[in-house]
Amino acid sequence: MVLYSTTPGPLFSLLYRRTLTMQSFSISEIKYLDASELHQWLKNGYTTTLHEPFQVIDVRGSDYIGGHIAGAWNYPYKRLKNDVKYIGELRNRLLEEHMQSSDETNQSVVNCVFHCAQSQQRGPSSAMRFLRSLTEHQLCHFRIWILRGGFNHWQSIYGQDSSLTVDYVPDIWQWQ
Secondary structure, three states: OOOOOOOOOHHHHHHHHHHHHOOOOOHHHEEEEOHHHHHHHHHHOOOOOOOOOEEEEEOOOHHHOOOEEOOOEEOOHHHHOOOHHHHHHHHHHHHHHHOOOOOOOOOOOEEEEEEOOOOOOHHHHHHHHHHHHOOHHHHOOEEEEEEOOHHHHHHHHHOOOOOOEEOOOHHHHOOO
16 A cells, blocks of 8 residues: 655645745744834835835834824734734725835835834734735735834834824833
8 A cells, every 4th residue: 555656746736836936924024123224214204225115013002102103003912913804904004005106017015014112022923913914915015024122112212303203201211
């Protein structure tokens, strides 16, 4: 009795070809972004090198008070981790607001910068959940980033700059 064949059959060939053409949904697709680089993006209104649109996504919950990065959208992690429709709303909003100028010939990309207080758990987890929610077709339209050091680090450098940090309350951050 032969349990396996040494020659690949048609199913193997199909799966192999699909694997070669399929884009990755792994954590290696997620990169870290330094606060100084995000600062440049905010000043320019687009990413530094490729001049692409970007969106900061703050996943803090109750700790959102005391300031946030200018233009950031607040999508709390507690809801993102349990609500597939909420992730879909975020994805659709990103596509609607940042891909309006794209057409069939233009493969526009929106850079999504996730962060929480320290970007050690909620920010990275949200970024991974978002990445895994994308279809193969959608994957090519997003670059996923995590803000290194999170809002804690950001506010220590740019907290006092009202053009970069909105509703900043320094007393909340004095403990650092």
